Amino acid sequence: MTVEKTVPARATPNPRSTPTHSVGSLGDARSAFERAVEGYSNSNLEVTEVIEFANNYYAEVEEKDTGIGAMELLINRPGNRVYQEPGPNMMWNAKYGMMSGNGDRRGMMGPGGGGMMGPNGQYMMGGSSASASAQNPRSNTADKMAVSPEQARKIADAYLSRVSPGTRAEEPTRFYGYYTIDTENDGKTSGMLSVNGYSGEVAKT
Numbered sequence: 001m002t003v004e005k006t007v008p009a010r011a012t013p014n015p016r017s018t019p020t021h022s023v024g025s026l027g028d029a030r031s032a033f034e035r036a037v038e039g040y041s042n043s044n045l046e047v048t049e050v051i052e053f054a055n056n057y058y059a060e061v062e063e064k065d066t067g068i069g070a071m072e073l074l075i076n077r078p079g080n081r082v083y084q085e086p087g088p089n090m091m092w093n094a095k096y097g098m099m100s101g102n103g104d105r106r107g108m109m110g111p112g113g114g115g116m117m118g119p120n121g122q123y124m125m126g127g128s129s130a131s132a133s134a135q136n137p138r139s140n141t142a143d144k145m146a147v148s149p150e151q152a153r154k155i156a157d158a159y160l161s162r163v164s165p166g167t168r169a170e171e172p173t174r175f176y177g178y179y180t181i182d183t184e185n186d187g188k189t190s191g192m193l194s195v196n197g198y199s200g201e202v203a204k205t
Contacts, residue, residue: 001194010182022078027160029057029075036073036082037061045070051189053077058085060173060180069175071204086101086193088178088203096178108109145177152179152195159193169193182203 023029023072030050037045049060057075062068072085084090090098147170155156156169158185167190172179179195194203 008115022081023073023075024078026052026057031060032075032080033057033059033061034083042173069173069180071175072180085205087205088180088196089175089205092178092194092196092203093176097177104121145174147179147180147197148197151180151200152197154202155195155202156181156183156193167191 010179025031029052030047033047033050044064047059048062048066051058052081054077056077059073061070061073063070072089073082074085075082104118124126152172153169156172160167160169164183164185167183169184170184170189172181172195174197178197181193181195182189183193184193192205194205195201196203
């Protein structure tokens with residue numbers, strides 16, 4: 001199943017890249033995300049959700065055979081560069097992230113190639129249109145996380161009750177090493193957060 005929806009603004013990094021053609025709609029964004037995922041040369045990956053925020057587009061990529069989340073991608077608005085969402089997606093992702101043990105931190109690029117830098121000049125990706133982690137993911141990884149989906153949702157709700165009363169956690173999406181959870185307020189999606197599948201640590205994404 002694929003999902004597309006529009007929600008309010010969310011926090012976003014500002015990678016140092018210069019777009020050539022702006023992505024102007026959910027349809028444009030989905031096409032750009034799908035082309036980027038094809039660049040991973042892993043036929044088991046598919047874009048399952050695309051969300052339009054006021055300042056960026058977000059995509060969730062899952063494994064076809066397991067239904068487990070593989071990675072989270074962004075496109076800034078305006079922009080056309082697809083890049084991996086910083087944070088848990090890169091640091092907690094035990095199969096496709098920077099900590100996966102593949103020793104290769106290359107990632108996605110927009111038209112024209114070239115590397116990309118994070119908001120503080122940290123190296124994020126570059127050198128290839130395909131990530132070695134996505135091409136050759138480790139077979140291991142978080143099959144049995146200590147934190148269950150139900151516990152992750154409770155942890156998220158407890159966190160939200162402190163920082164944003166009235167906001168609630170929706171159903172968690174499982175990734176390798178963590179969960180990403182949409183949050184809703186007044187019946188509408190308001191943002192996202194992640195819960196570490198081992199420690200229960202919460203990260204606002």
